[in-house]
Amino acid sequence: MLTWSYFPKTDPLPDLLKEPIQIFEKKFSLIDSSKNDFNELRKSSDEVLKIVSKEFIDLGYEVETGKKRVQKVRVPVLFSHNGEVAQAFEVDGWHTDHKIVLEIEAGRALANHQFLKDIFCASVMVNVDYLVLAVRQVYSKQQDFKKIAEWLETLFITNRIKLSLKGILLIGY
Numbered sequence: 001m002l003t004w005s006y007f008p009k010t011d012p013l014p015d016l017l018k019e020p021i022q023i024f025e026k027k028f029s030l031i032d033s034s035k036n037d038f039n040e041l042r043k044s045s046d047e048v049l050k051i052v053s054k055e056f057i058d059l060g061y062e063v064e065t066g067k068k069r070v071q072k073v074r075v076p077v078l079f080s081h082n083g084e085v086a087q088a089f090e091v092d093g094w095h096t097d098h099k100i101v102l103e104i105e106a107g108r109a110l111a112n113h114q115f116l117k118d119i120f121c122a123s124v125m126v127n128v129d130y131l132v133l134a135v136r137q138v139y140s141k142q143q144d145f146k147k148i149a150e151w152l153e154t155l156f157i158t159n160r161i162k163l164s165l166k167g168i169l170l171i172g173y
Helices: 015-026 045-058 114-124 144-158
Strands: 003-007 073-079 085-091 093-095 100-104 130-135 167-172
Touching (some): 003 015, 003 144, 015 045, 015 100, 015 130, 015 167, 045 100, 085 100, 100 114, 114 130, 114 144, 130 144, 144 167
Parallel strands (some): 130 167
Antiparallel strands (some): 093 100
């Protein structure tokens, strides 16, 4: 079963974030990590993105389609002379109108703390209010979704670090 949690816990899930949940629910049988923890059955983050990409594109997201520069989605962070982008970060998907960034992680989400980098990057991007972060429920017998949710609860409850994001939707596939 798909699992998700929205942060901060004091806010209800915004309507515009219901559609990403529906996409992952619709494709869950193809990406379910809760039972497929064997190496040969694991899907990489690129494979999961490929499975859900059409639905996200249909919703108006720009989605990474490959590894070449022209296939990447780059979100501005800093600007230079004449308004040119001086720095941008690459993301899996971006809805410019709804100001949502999509990141899909697999094995590195918790083990390499990739989720923290994703939060940092989304927090400094221009015109980004929400991060949709999809992670495996289970990776190498670790409860990735559950542990990342605990980190996010701590982040928002302690309120010691102020994020510019309005919210983070954590999806466990």
